[in-house]
Amino acid sequence: MHGTTVEQSLGVLKKLFAADVDPNRVAAIIVEPVQGEGGFYPVPVAFMKALREICDQHGILLIADEVQTGFARTGKLFAMEHYGVAADLTTMAKGLGGGFPIAAVTGRAEIMDAPGPGGLGGTYAGNPIGVAAAHAVLDVIKDEDLCNRAEQLGGRLKQRLASIREKAPEIVDIRGPGFMNAVEFNDVTTNLPSADFANKVRLKALEKGLILLTCGVYGNVIRFLAPITIQDGVFAEALDILEASILEVRA
Ligand SMILES: Cc1ncc(COP(=O)(O)O)c(C=O)c1O
Known part of the structure; x- marks a missing residue:
């Protein structure tokens, strides 16, 4: 888009890893499957698959930011379902509560289970009304297709x-x-x-x-x-x- 190809974008990432950042020191790459503020550009499938391979190659976590794209917005429950590759962690908010303030992070069990009890917290974490709203939203998404x-x-x-x-x-x-x-x-x-x-x-x-x-x-x-x-x-x-x-x- 805007004349930039998947190959050019991957080339820039490779150059970054060769010249500026040792990929073994990179913990995670965060990507929005469809950019929000950036202009609603969907990530091309080939780029997402290549990112997944690069992350696997270097032990980097792939984090999908689904705060704008999640919860049926893109025609799937999550936008990553369009890509045939999975993220290691997914962030979500906005549509999750249908207007009620709640955010969440989910991911592979070995990552989610890594923090000890109480290691993942926040002022509003696990707010019961927020969780009830999210449950209701998930029901409506399913019931109303x-x-x-x-x-x-x-x-x-x-x-x-x-x-x-x-x-x-x-x-x-x-x-x-x-x-x-x-x-x-x-x-x-x-x-x-x-x-x-x-x-x-x-x-x-x-x-x-x-x-x-x-x-x-x-x-x-x-x-x-x-x-x-x-x-x-x-x-x-x-x-x-x-x-x-x-x-x-x-x-
Ligand atoms: C794509 C995206 N990620 C993250 C955020 C921040 O989400 P939160 O306010 O739940 O931290 C936003 C907020 O607008 C967003 O659009």
Whole structure:
């Protein structure tokens, strides 16, 4: 993405290990399967598999940060399920509590069992109400088949964005698995990332009652993280506001 290939990225990592950091001194590599704040770029499958091999080769733990990607957001319960390789540890929060504050870490038993009793703690660790909320969320994900719902909602959003793109050439990319989607804007004259356009769309949508968030290293990406339980009518209204906002900003 942005012209960077899997091979180039792996080359940079190899160079880092050769010149700057002895891989035997690296405890862990943490990766978001789909970058959150960074711009909603999914890790390519080949890169994730290569990372797993590199970690195994040097005894490095692979940690998947699923704080944004977890709990049906990408169409699977966890985004790592898209990759055919497993992380050693997984961090999770946000969707886990369905709005209730709770975070968690899970992993291979030998790692999770390594700290002694009381060795893994925190002020809010094991909060009973938080744990009950997480249980309820897991039940709803299963009972309402939210992994499939995420695929459907994301499909509708990406389809709508593709049709808006025909009228708005500022849209240069539409991406993201399941219902973790983003749209990226460039300036039509310079063809450079346009944070200004993304921000104007965000403000126009806000005027019309739709809250959008931007992200990405250039700030030119709008990301969509609506609840997977959103009602069809509300979602349809949001898509209409999104389209109207993009078209009004470019008018
Ligand atoms: C991908 C990702 N990882 C980690 C965090 C931090 O999570 P917490 O606030 O539960 O520590 C966030 C918060 O926004 C996040 O988006």
